Each structure stands twice: as structure tokens, then as C-alpha cells.
Amino acid sequence: MPKNRNKWSLRKILIRVFFIILPFVILLFIRSSFILLQWKELPKYLVFIISIITGVFAIMALFFSLDRMVSQFPRTVSEKIRPYIFILPAVAILILYLLYPMIRTVLISFMDSKGKVFNGLKNYIYIFTDSHMLVSLRNSALWIVFVTFFTVALGLVIAVLVDKIRWEKLAKSLIFLPMAISFVGASVIWRFIYYYKPPGEVQIGLLNAIVTSFGGKPQGWFLLKPWNNFFLMIIMVWLLTGYAMVIISASVKGVPKYLVEAARIDGANEFTIFFRITIPYISKTILTVATTILIMVLKVFDIVFVMTNGQFDTSVIAHRFYLESFVYRNFGRGSALAVILLIAVIPFMIWNIRKLYESGGSNG
Amino acid sequence: MEDSMKKILVVLLMIMTVASLWAGGKTEKSTEEGTVSTDTSMPLEGKKVTVFSTLTEGDFDACMKPFEERTGIDVIHEPTRDFESLITVRVEAGDPPDVAIFPQPGLLADFAADGIIMDLYEWIDKSYLEKQYNKTWLDMSTFNGELAGLWWRVSCKSLVWYPKKKFEAKGYKIPQTWDALIALSDQIVADGGTPWTIGLESGGATGWVATDWMEDIMLRTASPEKYDQWVAGELPFSSPEVKHAAELMGQIWLNPDYVYGGATGIVTTPFQNGADPLFTDPPKAWLHKQANFVVDFFPRKGDEMKTGDIDFFYFPPIDPKYGKPVLGQGEQLAAFNDRPEVREFMKYIATGESTKAWLEKGGFISPHNDASLDWYPTEASRKIAKMLLDADTVRFDASDLMPGAVGAGSFWSEMTEYVAGKDLDEALADIDKSWPR
Numbered sequence: 001m002p003k004n005r006n007k008w009s010l011r012k013i014l015i016r017v018f019f020i021i022l023p024f025v026i027l028l029f030i031r032s033s034f035i036l037l038q039w040k041e042l043p044k045y046l047v048f049i050i051s052i053i054t055g056v057f058a059i060m061a062l063f064f065s066l067d068r069m070v071s072q073f074p075r076t077v078s079e080k081i082r083p084y085i086f087i088l089p090a091v092a093i094l095i096l097y098l099l100y101p102m103i104r105t106v107l108i109s110f111m112d113s114k115g116k117v118f119n120g121l122k123n124y125i126y127i128f129t130d131s132h133m134l135v136s137l138r139n140s141a142l143w144i145v146f147v148t149f150f151t152v153a154l155g156l157v158i159a160v161l162v163d164k165i166r167w168e169k170l171a172k173s174l175i176f177l178p179m180a181i182s183f184v185g186a187s188v189i190w191r192f193i194y195y196y197k198p199p200g201e202v203q204i205g206l207l208n209a210i211v212t213s214f215g216g217k218p219q220g221w222f223l224l225k226p227w228n229n230f231f232l233m234i235i236m237v238w239l240l241t242g243y244a245m246v247i248i249s250a251s252v253k254g255v256p257k258y259l260v261e262a263a264r265i266d267g268a269n270e271f272t273i274f275f276r277i278t279i280p281y282i283s284k285t286i287l288t289v290a291t292t293i294l295i296m297v298l299k300v301f302d303i304v305f306v307m308t309n310g311q312f313d314t315s316v317i318a319h320r321f322y323l324e325s326f327v328y329r330n331f332g333r334g335s336a337l338a339v340i341l342l343i344a345v346i347p348f349m350i351w352n353i354r355k356l357y358e359s360g361g362s363n364g
Numbered sequence: 365m366e367d368s369m370k371k372i373l374v375v376l377l378m379i380m381t382v383a384s385l386w387a388g389g390k391t392e393k394s395t396e397e398g399t400v401s402t403d404t405s406m407p408l409e410g411k412k413v414t415v416f417s418t419l420t421e422g423d424f425d426a427c428m429k430p431f432e433e434r435t436g437i438d439v440i441h442e443p444t445r446d447f448e449s450l451i452t453v454r455v456e457a458g459d460p461p462d463v464a465i466f467p468q469p470g471l472l473a474d475f476a477a478d479g480i481i482m483d484l485y486e487w488i489d490k491s492y493l494e495k496q497y498n499k500t501w502l503d504m505s506t507f508n509g510e511l512a513g514l515w516w517r518v519s520c521k522s523l524v525w526y527p528k529k530k531f532e533a534k535g536y537k538i539p540q541t542w543d544a545l546i547a548l549s550d551q552i553v554a555d556g557g558t559p560w561t562i563g564l565e566s567g568g569a570t571g572w573v574a575t576d577w578m579e580d581i582m583l584r585t586a587s588p589e590k591y592d593q594w595v596a597g598e599l600p601f602s603s604p605e606v607k608h609a610a611e612l613m614g615q616i617w618l619n620p621d622y623v624y625g626g627a628t629g630i631v632t633t634p635f636q637n638g639a640d641p642l643f644t645d646p647p648k649a650w651l652h653k654q655a656n657f658v659v660d661f662f663p664r665k666g667d668e669m670k671t672g673d674i675d676f677f678y679f680p681p682i683d684p685k686y687g688k689p690v691l692g693q694g695e696q697l698a699a700f701n702d703r704p705e706v707r708e709f710m711k712y713i714a715t716g717e718s719t720k721a722w723l724e725k726g727g728f729i730s731p732h733n734d735a736s737l738d739w740y741p742t743e744a745s746r747k748i749a750k751m752l753l754d755a756d757t758v759r760f761d762a763s764d765l766m767p768g769a770v771g772a773g774s775f776w777s778e779m780t781e782y783v784a785g786k787d788l789d790e791a792l793a794d795i796d797k798s799w800p801r
Contacts, residue, residue: 113800131794196625196628197625198626198628198629199625220628220632222632223628223631223784223785305568309567309570310777311777311781312781322449326453326456327449327452327568327768327773328768329452329474
């Protein structure tokens, strides 16, 4: 080793010590700012300033200083540690906010209503035998099948159709517009579409106004079992069709022109081209969109809560989970429902991610 | 050699830093405790008390004015339409309000059992409270010897509202018995009108209007002891007593000629709009059973009572054996946090003065003994206050006393389903099944 490398001047040691201590000082700063933020009397503007300083600058400084700290170690060691140092906060947050609650939920799902005494499989048996629960499970299945199918089908048909027209951008924007509305907002809008007033009064609900203008009797749409479920599903289809359309449309544009030309020359009509060329070519995109929507549908809660509160056999799993956990305060059953939801989502999630990797840009 | 020395040095330094961090954390904590303790010596001027409730905004705030002016404490009122669910969410999240106004004793009892509600006997002198409240009110909010809540507003549910002037012009008479009530309904139908208007929709709490009817009928067809057993879960819903009450209710509710808009109208009308048909000319419906707080939702917020356009009568007895019972309900305030300003606030709530502003406006009955009867603005509200005093039996809203899964769950939803066409036996059996045992 060359001599000058091993020379240990006081200044160098101090610099090293400084860089090793620095991350801990910053950590201390972040910690004390958290303690400060817990203080209830703190004025709002100070909360704001401290949050910005800690949340943005201190975290950034922490990463830089950690990087410098790692550099103080011998090169071979530091290069091995560096990736872990960078991934550590993300992993820690993932464990704290995702893995730990998940494991706790699974544990509580085997316990009683207070989540304290072991209960065996009682919660699960209840879910799969109680008539209301079974209705919720059935409804969730209906939602999965119909909302996913109609959203993707409509999105696909619209994507292919608008591809051929001149004012494509306008049409797409209009169909995409509902995506900007929250589920709750959309539900409030649709409440007015389904609103019921007794016969003889002015019908302020759009649907009943149409029905009565043709001489029909106003209907309480939410009471029509099991069709009320479909009245709720329409809302979600309306909201998500734009999303499906935009993604599928991008993919439709990637279908090579020469394939379509060749098919035309061979005498294929538009339907044949649609089913034999377009759909097979963009099938991966369609499946990815379908699984994404499916996962959204499994978690649907807002629409049911706002429209019917699950009354008249319209409840779904996520809504039952809310009722059990927060209204009936039965944490055991609530957790069991959450676990069922989780198990139902996982296969689609894995499949979705795998498809995402596979597609890797090949389908535009 | 030197390399290993370097490493040792580094390790030593790291240990030192961690140690200093530990010590640093400790000092932080002690200063934090220090600030809390200095709080007690600080004046309460400018302190805040958050109150979470289902009450209407302006009225509650008006009641708090004298307190805010006297102490300088800022009472921040956060009203919500979805109290039952949100309070649970907030408590579970570790962010409870300082004070919550509970419309349901069952829910408060749940929280009290969890030990997160402050014992008010420790804050306020017991003998003073016994002077301020009748024993029944204190008993209803005492759990395991601890006082969890203070009653602030009570209401009487056994009232039937009717458009007085037009009612008398038609020659209708106030019914004194159930049979007379049904006869009156038939007479209105014969005159080409619709007797009843009922609004059942109430967001996450849809169904409570139906359970109120059930309870009032139960009190009139069964003994108070049976009623208490029913509340405690000892008398099942499928028992003949409860089923009989539901059938009597159905006699009015499920008769499409009797109710404005029929069953569909009942289920889809928000309870706030339930009384609206009484106010049209001619009235689209003539009778509306609802607690005294419905006055807040009248088109002219209760002025109709002063002009004599609308009035109420007592929901008539059914079986004369059980006399004239009254179904009551109320809101109580419970504290989640112990701070000096919260203690001051709760002391104020125990005085009749805290209800005066709303009392004078009308539509409000105070449980406080030092709330003067002279404060009531109308003969009508004095009439209700007296009705509560003169009743043969007073019982609290049963659904509010039952466990949450029934009282705020299946009892509401199954009665709604019953109105929407579900078989009664099936609905009652489903309520029994949901009772947590």
C-alpha cells in the first residue's frame, strides 16, 4: 500500500467521524420534529413548515448523508452495503405499514368480536353460512363478472370505433371525462338519476321522469331485486370505461397497418379483422386492463355505501367488511372478510404483475 | 494494524452516537411532559375543545356562546351525518374528539367498557349532579359505577303531527285509542286523502323510524318488564309480543292506501322530508309520527306551530292495561380527553344554562332540573315536557340500547326489508340470529 494512503491526519479522522455521525444527527432531527408535531398547541403554519422541512429536505439529507457514511467504509465493503442502505427505508415502511397490519388482520380473523379471544374458524364459518353474507359474496361475484366484462368490452369497442373517426380526440375526451369524478361524486350524481317521488309529484329523478313521460309508473329502482345490483354496477362501468378505452386505444394504434391491409386484400371484412387480427394482437393489453379493473371492482365500497348502504340485498364484501368492523364493531368478522378479500385479490395481482413483465413493451 | 484500529474506532464512535441518540430521545420526552404540566397553570383563554356530534350547527353553537364568552375557551363543533361509523373510526385511529355527543347509549356503553371514556364523577361533584338530573337519567349513563355521559337534550318520540287548522276544518277528531286512529285513517281514505306520511331513509342509519314505531307499539301492547327483557335480549324478536307489535305497525305501513307513496315512498323518502306532505294545500297526507325534533325540518323551522298551522297529539294507547307510556330518546355528552378546558366544558354542560338558547328557540327539551319551564317558547314544548313527566311509563329508545350489531344494524335493516316486502317471520328470525351472544 502506498504510504500516503495510510496516513491518518487528525483532520481526516474528524471528517470521517463527522460523516459517520451525520445520519444519526439527521435522524435525531427527524425524530424531534415528530415529537414537536404531536404537540396539539402548535400553530398551523409551523406544522406546515416543519412538515415540509422534515418531509422533503431532512429525508433528502438523510439519503445523501447515508451515502456519504457508506463511502467511509473500505470500498469493497461499501459497495456491498450501499444498495441495502438505499432500499432499507422502503422495506421498513413496507413491513410497518403493509406486512405487519396484514399479519395482524389474519390473526384477528381467528378471534372473537373484540379481537382478543381465540375463536377458531367461527368467523369464516359464519361468513360462508349466513344468508346476508352469502348474498354479499354473490353480489361481489356479479360485480366481478359484469363490471369487468362490460367495462373492457365497451372500452375495446369504443377504442376500435373512435380509431376510425375524424374527431377521435373529442370523443375520447368525453368518454374519459367520468374518470375525473370520484366514486362518491358519481354516486351522488346517479342518486338523482334514480330518485323516486310518489306518483303525481314532479319526478326529479331522470329515469322516473322518462318513465312517467311515457305514461309509466315511477319505480323505486333500489327496491327491484336483484336488478338493483345492476343499477349500481352501471355507475362503475360508466366511470371506468374511459380508463379501459384509453389504454386499449393506445394498443390498437400499435396494430401494424400492413397486417390489416393484407387481411383486406385477402377479402376479410371489418368484423373478421376485429376478431381475428385486432383482438389477438392486443390480447395482453386487454387482459392487463381486465385484471386491473377486476381488482378495483373487488374493492368497491363507495358506490354501495352512498347509494343503498347495502340495503335490499345490494351489499358487497368490502361493504360488509365496513359494517362488521365499524358499525357492529365485530373486529373478528371484519378481519375475516378482509382476509377473504385479500385471498381473492392475490391471484389476479400476481397474474397482473407477471403479464406486465412479460408484455415488456412488446404490444405497444 | 492501523486498518483494524480504524474499524475499532468506527465501531466505538457508532456506539457512542447511538448512545447519545438514546439519551437525546429521553431528554426530548421529558421536555414534552414538561409542556403538558405547564398547561395546567396556564389560563384557559384561547384553548380549544372539539365536539363531535349529529346536532344542527347553529343551534348548538348558540348554546355555547355564554360559555365561550365567560371562559375564552373555543368550542369547535364538528357535526356529521354519519356519527355511528365515524366515531368508531376516529377512536380506532387514536384520534378521538375531546367530546362526542352520543345519540346511542349502546355505543357509548361499548366505549365505556373499553375504558376510554372519562369518569365524570371524578370531574364533577356527585351530589351536584344528583341535584341537576333525575336519577333515571344518571342511571342510564352509569356503567360499572362510572358516569360516562351527561344528558343534554332529550326528546319525546310518541308524537303524531297533523296540520291543525285544515284537520279541524275537515271535522277530524284527535283519536284517543288505536281503534280510533285506524278509524280516522279509514275516514281520510274515504274522503279521498292519504292519512300517513313516513320517511325512512337516513343514510347509514336507514330504518330507525321503523324501530321507533315498533318500540312505541311494544310499550302499548306489552308490559314495561317485557320491554326491558326485549332490550336485554331475553325476549326474542320472534316472540309473539314482538311479532304482534310488528304486525300492528304493518297494519298502517303496508297498506298502500294509508301511506303516501306506499312502501316504496316510505323506503326512499329521507326522514327529514317525511313531514313535507303535511304542509301542502290540500295536505297530501294528514298524519306524521315523529319525535319533537322533527320541528327543525319543517319548512319554516317551527313557526308553523306558533301560527297554529300544525300541532301534535299523543300517539294513542292500544291496550288500556298499559296506560299512557312515553318513548323517549336523548343525546349525552361523553369526554375522551382529560384536559382542564374539557373539564370546564363538561361542567358547563351539566347546567341548564347550556341549553337555554336552543330551549328558547323551540324544538328542544332539556333534562336539566334547573332549566326553567318558563324558558320554553311555546305551550306545545311545555306540553311535551309535561308529557314526559306525566307518563305512566318512560322507556328509552330500545334500538339505541341494544348491541350495535342489532340496534344500529339488523333491527334497522330488517325492518326496512320488512317494509320493502320481506316475510315478517324471516326478518324477525334474522334479527335474532344477529344478536351477539
